[in-house]
Amino acid sequence: MSDVDLSVYIKEIKFPNPVLPASGTFGFGEEFSDIYDLNILGGIVTKSLRLNYHPGNPQPRLYEVPCGLLNSIGIPSEGYEYFKDHYLPFLNKLSIPKVISIAGNTIGEYIELIKYLNKDTGIDIVELNVSCPNLEEQGRTFDSDKDALTKVVKEVLASSKYPVIVKLSPNVDSILANAKLVERLGADGVVIANTLLGMAIDINKRRPVFKNIFAGLSGPCVKAQILRLVWEVAEEVKIPIIASGGISTFEDAVEFLLAGATLLQVGTANFFNLYAMPEIIDGIREYLDKNNVSDIKQIVGLARKEKML
């Protein structure tokens, strides 16, 4: 094993390496713990937790497209009480940072959930999912409107004893404007980005495949677009950027680091390759070693600088 330093930080929280699962692709970790030791990861990001039980969407929930996956899962959740009794004890056994993703349909739901989480131990960071329909605003997502985004981020930041990172959707007028806004409000990092909206039509039924018509597109097919967004956001935002969008190989991961991401989330790749994250971590380490880089932080944003390493 080489002695390359892969550690990165969000505030004072140290991640042993930058590779995390994307929320919703890793459950609360238990399933993958039957496959490999989760402590080799940079950290864990849970499935979005809701205050109360929510069943999620009816079928169909998945539709495969070339090099990608459309999903309309609907953020099912067992709710906080179940999380506390069943998932938290498992998470607490892990030595890596625990990022709890939270979702809600009203600001009140987010805040009540935060208040419960504040009492728990072992959690390191809250990831705020603001791509949920805001039921107080005709079901538009929280981040589709500057005022709604401001309000939810402000209130969550004021309530949370943990650092808060905000996962932004690319399906807005300007994800850069939203990233700058949440930075100004005091967020500790931005996740770029949630899934891109897409759709599919069943040509035999002559109807959209999904009941909600649009669905979230993820996988290798979105990588180039999300890389561009990370590049743009990194130009103007100084808080850590957590890149999420089609990262499937160590080469993808290195591209996002070079574009300016500090941390990386691997999502859909976990589905088609159970060892995607361990392979990506090993690949990054070997890449750095081969290029005589002793500290991963040296390559963050390097592609935007004139001087080559």
Added chain:
Amino acid sequence: MSIYQEKSEVLQNIHINSNYYLMTISSEKIVQEILPGQFINIKVVNSFDPLLKRPFSPFLLNKKENTIDIFYKVVGKGTNIMSSLKRGDIVTLAGPHGNRFTIDKDLNKVAVVGRGVGIAPLVFLSQFLHEKGVEIYAFLSVNNPQFIVGKKEFERFGAHIYYSTSNNELVTDRLWNLLKEDVKIDAIYTCGSRRLRREISKMSEEYGILSEVSLEAVMACGIGVCMGCTVKIGTNSHWRYKRVCVDGPIFKTGEVIDE
């Protein structure tokens, strides 16, 4: 129980009939541990298109030779590519996935009721039960009586074979008759058709027989994290979405709610 991801070699890939194929693949660990009801996920080609693995039940296992037979039907892009694989090609396997058929120790006689490619997991189950000395009644619903999935295998297991096409008596009618004749069936296992499942659920209720169904679903991860393969389980007034990949694919026939 552990889940493995392993490289596997295609040993043969035979076109059986119309769009049915039989593939034999090597397996180091999965073949030794997989049990009836469980499935494997196959990434048929090492590229991003098609992206996801495809779930299949084993058809037969050969633990001595470390091989798994997969009986499959070409239905889309993934299985189409699969049908073109040649001896020596390498695929990636993951598994064993999912829960198992309930197999009580004192099983004496069981009925398996399947349709089309849904007969595959019942052949795997019957291979296992036959080795345990269980008497098997196989009810096979087919479109073409010239070609009955698993016929040869069920004959080898000494099964009583009943088959029907859409034109003659329904296999479920034959099973109802068998039950009326006081043949003591200890369990009924089914796969491949909603109608079969619903009818067997009624038998289960009337005769107090355990009956289970193996469900099929589109899935992404196969290990319970993506929440894509859900099915409504319970009663109409009290249900939960369950994951076919880990809470199933085996469910009691009476607890599956059609959406």
